Amino acid sequence: MQGCCRPFQIERVVPLTISRGQTHCLERLLVEIRHGGITGLGETGHVDTGHHHYTRQAVAAELARLWPQLEPYAPDQWQQCGPLLATLSPPARCGVDLALQDWWGKALGRPLWRLWGLDRQRCGATSVTVGLGSVVAVRQRLRQWFNQVQPSRIKLKLGSPQGLDHDRRLVQATVQELESWPRPVDVQIDANGGWDLNQAMAMAPWLADQGAVLLEQPLPVASNDHEGYAALRPHCPIPLVVDESCWTLQDLIRLAPHVDGVNLKLLKHGGLGQTLLMARVAQQLGLRLMLGCYGDTSLLNGAAAQLLPLVQWPDLDSHLNLRHDPFLGLERIQDVIRPGTAPGLGIQLAKPLQC
Numbered sequence: 001m002q003g004c005c006r007p008f009q010i011e012r013v014v015p016l017t018i019s020r021g022q023t024h025c026l027e028r029l030l031v032e033i034r035h036g037g038i039t040g041l042g043e044t045g046h047v048d049t050g051h052h053h054y055t056r057q058a059v060a061a062e063l064a065r066l067w068p069q070l071e072p073y074a075p076d077q078w079q080q081c082g083p084l085l086a087t088l089s090p091p092a093r094c095g096v097d098l099a100l101q102d103w104w105g106k107a108l109g110r111p112l113w114r115l116w117g118l119d120r121q122r123c124g125a126t127s128v129t130v131g132l133g134s135v136v137a138v139r140q141r142l143r144q145w146f147n148q149v150q151p152s153r154i155k156l157k158l159g160s161p162q163g164l165d166h167d168r169r170l171v172q173a174t175v176q177e178l179e180s181w182p183r184p185v186d187v188q189i190d191a192n193g194g195w196d197l198n199q200a201m202a203m204a205p206w207l208a209d210q211g212a213v214l215l216e217q218p219l220p221v222a223s224n225d226h227e228g229y230a231a232l233r234p235h236c237p238i239p240l241v242v243d244e245s246c247w248t249l250q251d252l253i254r255l256a257p258h259v260d261g262v263n264l265k266l267l268k269h270g271g272l273g274q275t276l277l278m279a280r281v282a283q284q285l286g287l288r289l290m291l292g293c294y295g296d297t298s299l300l301n302g303a304a305a306q307l308l309p310l311v312q313w314p315d316l317d318s319h320l321n322l323r324h325d326p327f328l329g330l331e332r333i334q335d336v337i338r339p340g341t342a343p344g345l346g347i348q349l350a351k352p353l354q355c
Ligand SMILES: [Mg+2]
Pocket: 190, 192, 216, 217, 243, 244, 263, 292
């Protein structure tokens, strides 16, 4: 097989601010694997979650070193290629894994969800994200989302550097705004590790009183963060979900006894193969699943969407906030996203890339 990757840049329509800062432009890579007249597509790029930081340049350099080593193999020789992919960083592995999976599905003429025997009708509504900002900005973002997708689930970012009082004002403004909407809306909270244990213990019951239905990653990432979650859980009346704390299968096993769910992301775990494994293990451990994204296009979210039938809390909204999404094929009806029906990932390039 022949592999290559091309850099491209995308822009968010509305910049996203979370507890660690704001992002507007996103540095990505289109990964292509060619063999036997079929091209498999994958996406990767810059990832920064505080404790884990990968630049697009570093990921591209890893892939440039990989391509000559993959040349002797066909894309469906998983066992031979596996050890080569195991040495890569998670985002580099994600890009190659998606292109290999896409090639495999295209070669067999089936979308991946069908090859895995999943029921596409089980995809639930995705949450849409409202970042940190002023009360006015949060209300405005909610109205933009209403006009675009009429969401039934909102993910509100908290952990503001302005402190808990500001966080509380954002929650109250959100609840008040949503009261005027025509159908009920679930409000999930994602603090992106912005609180310490005492703050989280104070906020969790208050958030439940306000009607919030879920609390994601309240505590910062630490090697012993499972102890914080063990202490917090008795004070948290709503499901407690980890995101930044869970990158590996080992993280999942460490945290599972102390939380209710995990936010899975392809770039964190290194592609679809590993994320499917982690989803199955998490289910066996009694956890519920969220499936999330970074500033991903329809290509990466189209790949993640293959897993949506397994997921209680879909969270794949990033492509809905891009100025020029270069890809198409991901289905959306209002706030319900479903994987494409075309073979592989079901996603095609819509127009030439702006490299
Ligand atoms: Mg999160």
